[in-house]
Amino acid sequence: MRRYVVGFLFLVVLVNVAGSVMAVDRLLEMPTAGLIHGDVLVRGEIIPGSHRNIEGVFALADRVQLGVVGNYLDKDDELETAGSLKLLLFDEKDGFPSVSIGAREKDFYFVMSKNLGHDIRAHLGIGNGEFDGLFLGFNKLINPVAVQTSSSTGVPLPINLMAEYANRQVNLGVRVYFREAIAVDAGLMDFEKVKLGMNYSF
16 A cells, blocks of 8 residues: 555656646546547557557547457467447536546446646546446646657657556556657556557557
């Protein structure tokens, strides 16, 4: 329990550097109320010694996205596949958070996301099965202008700081945007395992 408290104190310090909020459809593990940017998002992830997966997410309409994921479990030498669906119910406005509901196979979740001020965007949700009860997190973008200008020499890359409590563990991570459509993730899962990923949207 102590390491979780220490972890979240570290996270509070981490996100209070200069930057701006950027909406994302997911942090490291937990979903947010946001949807993908663009029509299609392809992402691949690996936790060495645990599993590898690749996922495709498709924007069916302004408020609906559909996904398909293949997850290879190293210990079982087995490939699992699953479908996912997310529906944005309410946009954030007038002090109220954005709200989405979603599902992956037989597991369901309800999640809210809101700008808290000080350039911090918070997320709070609840679900069953894979989503395992209450989950919460936040994200913050550093160097937001660089998303449009990162191809220029000397311009700092935008970095999205992410932190979450999901599946009864604390996860920390960063998402570095090399171009507006390409990003690389690195995360520390429950202070034990490293997670690496790549995202491509179009």
